[in-house]
Amino acid sequence: MLILGIETSCDETAASIVEDEAKVLSNVVVSQIDIFAEYGGVIPEVAARNHLEVMMPVVKKALADANKTWDDIDAIAVTHTPGLLGSLLIGTLTARTLAIIHQKPLYAVHHLKSHIYANWLNTKKTPEFPLLSLVVSGGHTQILKMSAHNDFEIIGTTRDDAVGECFDKVAKILGLPYPGGPAITSAGKNGDSNKYKFPKPNVENLDFSFSGLKTAVLRTVQKELNLPISHPSHDLKNHLSSQQVADFAASFEKTAVDYLLSKLEKAYAENPETKSFVVAGGVSANELLRSETEKRLPNVFFPERKFSGDNGAMVAAAAYFEIKSGVEPTDPYALNIMPRSSIA
Ligand SMILES: Nc1ncnc2c1ncn2[C@@H]1O[C@H](COP(=O)(O)OP(=O)(O)OP(=O)(O)O)[C@@H](O)[C@H]1O
Ligand SMILES: [Mg+2]
Structure with a gap:
């Protein structure tokens, strides 16, 4: 076909x-x-x-x-x-x-x-069901459970920003280009990922919050530069040294990845029958996310x-x-194929 x-x-x-x-x-x-x-x-x-x-x-x-x-x-x-x-x-x-x-x-x-x-x-080895999927993109951060093809249940989602959006906004604060994900990774290559500590958002169950992490980076940068919290975020880049940018990028990336994986591990603990883990979306290109997921969970899949x-x-x-799965095609003349909010 x-x-x-x-x-x-x-x-x-x-x-x-x-x-x-x-x-x-x-x-x-x-x-x-x-x-x-x-x-x-x-x-x-x-x-x-x-x-x-x-x-x-x-x-x-x-x-x-x-x-x-x-x-x-x-x-x-x-x-x-x-x-x-x-x-x-x-x-x-x-x-x-x-x-x-x-x-x-x-x-x-x-x-x-x-x-x-x-x-x-483009792959012969495919994920096995039941699986847990971590969807990490510019607009979404979700954990979904799939028991079979075309059978999705959202078991965790972000309450505010998506992780990709958070990478993009932190990059902007640090004066790095858009899209922020790859820029943060390359800026952080010479950075110390333990230099700055950001609190992990305390959201119950399998939900995420990323707006707090973005603000934590902003406040830490202002504090590091001895500037007041009223200092405009777009100007901070003019005061940061390249080493500070590298340290902030590496520390943020490590925190974001660890936060994502702590939730995925929690989901696994609650769903021990899981046979594979599927990471998806733009942020799934992230090197650190790939290597850490492979270290911390079994049978992990990433897209090419x-x-x-x-x-x-x-x-x-x-x-x-x-x-x-027997889904019927959509009537091309119908107007109702435009946005629905839930996964269906
Ligand atoms: N190597 C990387 N590390 C971290 N983030 C990355 C990397 N590469 C891309 N991204 C991030 O992925 C996001 C784009 O992903 P994608 O194209 O899937 O999102 P989108 O289509 O805009 O959103 P959605 O899929 O939720 O509608 C951007 O926020 C970008 O910064
Ligand atoms: Mg997308």
Whole structure:
């Protein structure tokens, strides 16, 4: 079965052709990172406009790279939620129109499901059920339980910021570029990860909180520089030495990773029948998170790095398992494929 997966939930315009659940025949991603690096974050209207400009060329290239035509395609899958509204609209309207023109079944896929299914791409060894998934991205931080394909239960979620967002905001305080995740890792390479101690947010059960950690970094930087808490955060970078930036980056990264894993370990203790652990989302590219998860938990899976951020291949893989689970296609004329809030 050949599925065209389309993804436009944030600032990547992506399309991919995937055979069944795993064989990626093409993977085209046009990122707007260079545009938003200047602003330190995504501007929704600008993102939507850019999606519109490159959407069809990206779909055409995905078909050409896979050496396939519309006749070969069995289904179209598209991210329908969650994400930026204007960005999602471009992807869903494109997918709906293509489904009508080319008479293909349409699957509207939840973005976090897709991040999890990135772990099935281009690999023979696949996760075993029941599994626990740690989804760590720019907009989400969740622990989900999967007893079988297409069967998701959220057992922990962030009460405020997502971990990726926290990496991005801490990077901004330290004067590092957007996106913050990779920038923090490289700045922290020569840093002392034990130099600064940040309290881990005290949230009961399996939920997370990251806004407190971001504020803890801000206050510690101000204290270290002998500046008052009223001192604007955007100016702190002008007072930090490169060694201080390295130490703050390394100490923050260590705290964030340890906090994520302490919750995942708690989830394992509560679900001892778990057979594998699946880490997903943009932050799953993080080296320290990868090595620490492997040290602390058994049978751990990460997506290939090129599939950890947003891409169309993971959308196609998620749709494949929806089809196998008997999910009916979406009516491309219906208007109700736009954002729903829960994973479904
Ligand atoms: N090596 C890394 N270490 C830590 N964080 C990283 C790394 N690489 C990317 N990130 C972070 O991943 C985030 C982007 O991930 P992703 O593209 O999955 O998020 P999103 O699609 O914007 O959000 P969501 O998937 O929740 O809708 C950014 O916050 C970025 O800083
Ligand atoms: Mg994403």
